[in-house]
Amino acid sequence: MSTAATDLDAPGTGSAAPAPxxxxxxxxxxxxxxxxxxxxxxxxxxxxxxxxxxxxxxxxxxxxxxxxxxxxxxxxxxxxxxxxxxxxxxxxxxxxxxxxxxxxxxxxxxxxxxxxxxxxxxxxxxxxxxxxxxxxxxxxxxxxxxxxxxxxxxxxxxxxxxxxxxxxxxxxxxxxxxxxxxxxxxxxxxxxxxxxxxxxxxxxxxxxxxxxxxxxxxxxxxxxxxxxxxxxxxxxxLPLPGSVEDEVDIVSRRVEQLGRSLDLPRLPDGFEEIRRVVTVFRELRDGVTADGRTKVKSPSGTLSTAEAISVVTAGLALAAHFGDGVLRPSDVAAGIQGAVVRDPSADTQIWHEYLETVVRERDGWKDFYRACREVPAR
Missing domain, CATH: 3.40.50.300 (P-loop containing nucleotide triphosphate hydrolases)
Known part of the structure; x- marks a missing residue:
């Protein structure tokens, strides 16, 4: 029997075990x-x-x-x-x-x-x-x-x-x-x-x-x-999610399903960061802040719900393998920047303006602001 075939056998059984x-x-x-x-x-x-x-x-x-x-x-x-x-x-x-x-x-x-x-x-x-x-x-x-x-x-x-x-x-x-x-x-x-x-x-x-x-x-x-x-x-x-709550619900449910298959931390520990990711994506996508008071420029990317799921899942993996298992701003900052800045020549300035005019002044977002500013520019 070849070595490759032996490597597929389940330990102690001598027969191949189906992998999940x-x-x-x-x-x-x-x-x-x-x-x-x-x-x-x-x-x-x-x-x-x-x-x-x-x-x-x-x-x-x-x-x-x-x-x-x-x-x-x-x-x-x-x-x-x-x-x-x-x-x-x-x-x-x-x-x-x-x-x-x-x-x-x-x-x-x-x-x-x-x-x-x-x-x-x-x-x-x-x-x-x-x-x-x-x-x-x-x-x-x-x-x-x-x-x-x-x-x-x-x-x-x-x-x-x-x-x-x-x-x-x-x-x-x-x-x-x-x-x-x-x-x-x-x-x-x-x-x-x-x-x-x-x-x-x-x-x-x-x-x-x-x-x-x-x-x-x-x-x-x-x-x-x-x-x-x-x-x-x-x-x-199929329309985009109609509200922040709907989009947070979609992201939370999908990330939880993905997390179970990847043995990642449970979502309740990172719910605040999920809402923050969704809020950033929606505001940049819509060209206006959630309260309707400040207009912002939209980047070239789509900033879809699927991309928010990807950012949060990657953040959970960082938290699980290189943190304490709790999703924090530093775990999602790089992923958000990567999703927003698709065209560095056009999107970098848009992202920095959003950080300085919206994120910096928002109550409870100081840790998120610092984490995003610490991500190396593309």
Whole structure:
């Protein structure tokens, strides 16, 4: 046996032990909630759905079941947004989740797929280099050369698999995909069929199939959707969090989930710093302080909720490994500066002006001000 194989064995067992996933899929991480919802759900379910639209919305928005089971909210925002998204998936129209970076488009997409079909992994990641085969199908070239075109040589895409199984396919960053590749979806979404001319066959979508795509509305002009393709989608816009409290809640919940998988300190010890990070991001993003009295310049970055989650998670790691386990201003200062100052020539002055005119004069923020001033300039 090779040394590499031996290194994978569990001590004392002589067999490989499964390693815990760093980031389990939604259907794995929330399996107990999904099972409890399915068991309590007595409402009509669309074909091949694991639960009713009401239960899917409850899974996303949170609630308490009759047996007392608490369903944690996966999305904090307008209820109607989720209700429209879920209802769309129950029709023959595909769903396009649109929003600025950090509005939980991917997060919502994953959890919708997990709740509806129990599988969030039928995913196409959109990039400038995404080929047509990623949406349609490809070939096992060894078998193709040996036997010619055949079912055995065909490599189905995630979309083709979803069509055949009656599941939910996901396409991330649709507008990053070249326009001619995007249009591969037109026949799939309108005719619910995927021709395979090499075999003289087609794959017809079975009931339950649908598709969720996400797009960043700041990517306009990158690869805009054709009008023909856009008509095949029902577009749902995910807004930024409406209040500081909502955004703090989102960041706290997500960081707590990440922290558990990374063995980081519990969040209550750093709640004040989370609120401070969110406040800084919102004020710079909105161009005005929370009290509306002082206008500030906005930097070039997006300063999204997702970036706030990243800053706080990194700060917790610093506190855990190089501090006393309590999140403090010095743990988040460098992360905030890194998020704000994306373009040093333009953003450095904006950040320094904000520190001097807003942070320096704010009661209870002196430690934060000093920590930020001590971070080396980029």
């Amino acid at each position: 996933a760093l980031r389990p899929h939604a259907e794995q991480a929330f399996a107990e909630e999904l099972a409890a919802l399915a068991a309590a759900d007595d409402r009509p379910r669309p074909a091949r759905w694991k639960m009713s639209p009401w239960a899917v919305a409850t899974y996303l928005l949170g609630g308490t079941l009759p047996d007392g089971t608490e369903i944690t909210p996966k999305y904090i925002g307008p209820r109607r947004v989720i209700e429209v998204a879920v209802t769309t998936l129950a029709t023959d129209r595909a769903l396009l989740l649109l929003g600025v970076p950090g509005t939980a488009k991917t997060w919502v997409s994953e959890h919708l797929a997990a709740a509806v079909s129990g599988d969030s992994t039928l995913l196409v990641q959109g990039t400038a280099g995404t080929p047509e085969e990623a949406i349609r199908y490809g070939w096992n070239y060894a078998q193709l050369l040996t036997k010619g075109p055949s079912r055995d040589a065909l490599v189905p895409s995630p979309v083709m698999r979803a069509m055949a199984e009656g599941g939910i396919a996901r396409v991330e960053e649709l507008t990053r995909i070249p326009a001619d590749v995007q249009d591969t979806l037109i026949t799939i979404l309108s005719e619910k069929t995927l021709p395979v001319p090499e075999l003289g066959e087609e794959v017809q979508a079975v009931r339950g199939f649908n598709l969720i795509a996400t797009a960043n509305d700041r990517d306009r002009g990158v690869n805009d959707l054709s009008s023909a393709l856009r008509r095949r989608f029902n577009t749902v816009v």
